[in-house]
Amino acid sequence: MAKKYPVQVKVNGKMKSAEVEPRLLLVHLLRDEFDLTGTHIGCDTSQCGACTVMLDGMAVKSCTILAIQADGAEITTVEGLGSREELHPIQQGFWEKHGLQCGFCTPGVMMAVNGLLQENINPSEAEIREALDGVICRCTGYQFIVKAVQHAAELIREQQSQPVSLENVTTRGDVS
Structure with missing residues (x-):
């Protein structure tokens, strides 16, 4: 079993933390650990952009970033854009x-x-x-x-x- 490392990020305005393996991709942290399934996995090769999120104000493909690289970052997913009551x-x-x-x-x-x-x-x-x-x-x-x-x-x-x-x-x- 690989060693796990603590990661803390602000996702859609809320602080979240997890223990992650060094090879875990940000897309999997968002989907599997934080249950933010609006971020999709499309191609596994960084070609399609279905996994795009905002990372510290920049649009990035979350399948190209390791979760530990995002430690301390502010992330916005599609769930953080708006709500059913008030669309962005x-x-x-x-x-x-x-x-x-x-x-x-x-x-x-x-x-x-x-x-x-x-x-x-x-x-x-x-x-x-x-x-x-x-x-x-x-x-x-x-x-x-x-x-x-x-x-x-x-x-x-x-x-x-x-x-x-x-x-x-x-x-x-x-x-x-």
């Missing part, structure tokens, strides 16, 4: 513009798109296609995915342009 703009875009078919690649696509939209909330079609270059969808020609990303970017821009409500804010010294 990327999820909303995919829902409204039919950006998925079978859905197997969708979590990886969404996380790759998340990386793009964190850097550029007004990407061109070429920039969207470039960001999707490392994620393979076998069901579609990407047209609906591109439209979904454009819509998500629009939703994010709208959110950022909305004024902050000061309705429930109090000021120092305000005595009622």
